[in-house]
Amino acid sequence: MTYNVHGCVGLDGKTSPDRIARVIARQGVDVVALQEIDVGRDRSGKVDQAENIARKLGMIVHFHPSFILKEGQYGNAILSRYPLKIIRKDALPRLRSRGLFEPRGALWVEIDVNGVKVNLINSHLSLWPAERLLQTEALLGPDWTGSATCQGPVVLCGDFNANPRSMVYKRMGGKLRDAQLLLDSHKPHNTWLATHPFSRIDHFFVSPQIGVMSITVPTTELDRIASDHLPLVVDLKVDSEQVKLGSKEVYQ
Numbered sequence: 001m002t003y004n005v006h007g008c009v010g011l012d013g014k015t016s017p018d019r020i021a022r023v024i025a026r027q028g029v030d031v032v033a034l035q036e037i038d039v040g041r042d043r044s045g046k047v048d049q050a051e052n053i054a055r056k057l058g059m060i061v062h063f064h065p066s067f068i069l070k071e072g073q074y075g076n077a078i079l080s081r082y083p084l085k086i087i088r089k090d091a092l093p094r095l096r097s098r099g100l101f102e103p104r105g106a107l108w109v110e111i112d113v114n115g116v117k118v119n120l121i122n123s124h125l126s127l128w129p130a131e132r133l134l135q136t137e138a139l140l141g142p143d144w145t146g147s148a149t150c151q152g153p154v155v156l157c158g159d160f161n162a163n164p165r166s167m168v169y170k171r172m173g174g175k176l177r178d179a180q181l182l183l184d185s186h187k188p189h190n191t192w193l194a195t196h197p198f199s200r201i202d203h204f205f206v207s208p209q210i211g212v213m214s215i216t217v218p219t220t221e222l223d224r225i226a227s228d229h230l231p232l233v234v235d236l237k238v239d240s241e242q243v244k245l246g247s248k249e250v251y252q
Contacts, residue, residue: 001024001027001029001031001032001033001231001232001233001234002032002033002034002035002122002157002158002159002202002203002204002231002232003020003023003024003032003033003034003035003202003227003229003231003232004034004035004036004124004158004159004192004202004227004228004229005020005034005035005036005037005049005226005227005229006036006227006228006229007036007037007038007041007043007044007049007074008020008037008038008044008049008227009044009227010225010226010227011194011195011224011225011227011228012225015043015044015045016226017047017049017052017053017056018052018056019222019225019226020049020053020226020227021052021053021056021057022222022226023218023222023223023226023227023231024053024057024079024231025056025057026218026220026222027216027218027231027233029233030080030081030082031078031079031080031081031082031111031120032057032059032078032079032080033076033077033078033120033122033157033158034050034053034076034077034078034079034122035076035122035123035124035158035159036074036124036159037049037050037063037074037075037076037077038072038073038074039051039063039065039072039073039074039075040071040072040073041069041071041072041073041074042071042072044072046071046072050063050077050079051063053079054077054079057079058081059079059080059081060079060080060081060082060083060084061077061078061079061080062077062078062084062086062089062107062109063075063076063077063107064076064077064089064090064105064106064107065105066091066102066103066104066105066124067102067103075105075107076105076106076107076122076123076124076158077107077122078107078109078120078122080109080111082111082112082113082114083111083112084109084110084111084112085109085110085112086107086108086109087108087109087110087119087149087150088106088107088108088143088144088147089105089106089107089108090105090106090143091103091104091105092104092105092106092123092125092126092134092135092138092139093131093134093135093138094126094131094134095128095130095131095134101126101127101128102126102127104123104124104125104126104135105123105124106121106122106123106139106144106158107121107122107123108120108121108122108144108150113238116153116238117152117153118152118153118154118155118210118238119145119150119151119152119153119154119155120154120155120157121139121144121145121154121155121156121157121158122157122158123135123139123156123157123158123159123160124158124159124160124161125158125159125160125161125162125168126161127161129166129167129168132160132161132162132166132168133167133168133171136160136162136168136171136172137171139156139172140171140172140175145175145176152207152209153206153207153209153210153238154176154206154207154209154210155204155205155206155207155210155236156172156176156204156205156206157202157203157204157205158202158203159201159202159229160172160201160202160203161201162201162203163199163200163201164178164188164200169203172203172205173205175205176205176206176207177205177206177207177208178203178204178205179203179204179205179206179212179215179234179236180200180203180204180215182206182211182212183212183214183215186215188200189215189217189230189232190217190230191217191229191230191231191232192228192229192230193228193229194223194224194225194226194227194228194229194230195224195225197217197219197230202229202230202232203232204232204234204236206236209238210236210237210238211236211237211238212234212235212236213235213236213237214234214235215232215233215234215235216233216234217230217231217232217233218230218231218233
């Protein structure tokens with residue numbers, strides 16, 4: 001699952017990591033990429049939201065702050081039922097002219113799925129098109145997916161603030177494949193705005209070794225109120241090893 005949780009603030013104005021944990025738990029996923037997570041911030045009651053959600057789900061968690069304030073941190077997290085190893089966590093490039101706006105970052109882990117290593121990169125890109133494209137080039141470059149370390153299956157996911165008509169999407173799709181386009185007879189689902197989803201800006205991009213078995217964007221009342229985004233859930237398998245990600249079932 002990739003899910004922008006909006007600081008765990010729902011569209012009813014209530015801050016509730018518990019509610020976000022319920023949204024995730026309903027889908028039974030094994031790996032979750034979260035964006036807009038608060039850790040220790042006054043506005044969210046000084047709660048470590050990443051740790052709180054992971055504890056309720058019984059998952060491992062790694063958090064990377066996109067920026068650090070005097071009263072806490074804010075950024076991206078990856079939760080997993082499989083062992084994780086951090087490969088890289090870093091800021092993404094910014095335009096000097098947009099220096100007053102929100103910094104962005106990315107978190108790259110290696111997931112050990114019963115001996116098969118899968119690279120997962122979680123990111124949240126800028127609202128500004130030029131800055132967003134700069135960050136995209138970085139993610140496709142030698143420090144991230146273009147690194148010699150980034151071998152084997154790769155999943156690049158998150159809130160890219162970019163729809164399929166954008167240059168960012170086209171650049172991502174030039175190197176990796178949009179999971180929502182890999183299922184026969186599947187019409188891609190929108191993920192934003194949660195109450196009336198009209199835009200597709202949350203994505204899973206995968207390398208050729210990865211197949212897609214199913215895709216879900218849950219739209220229950222809980223899903224529509226818990227955040228301003230809907231979660232995007234994909235059931236993935238590594239074709240060469242017949243190892244299935246996304247549920248408890250494993251073929252090996």
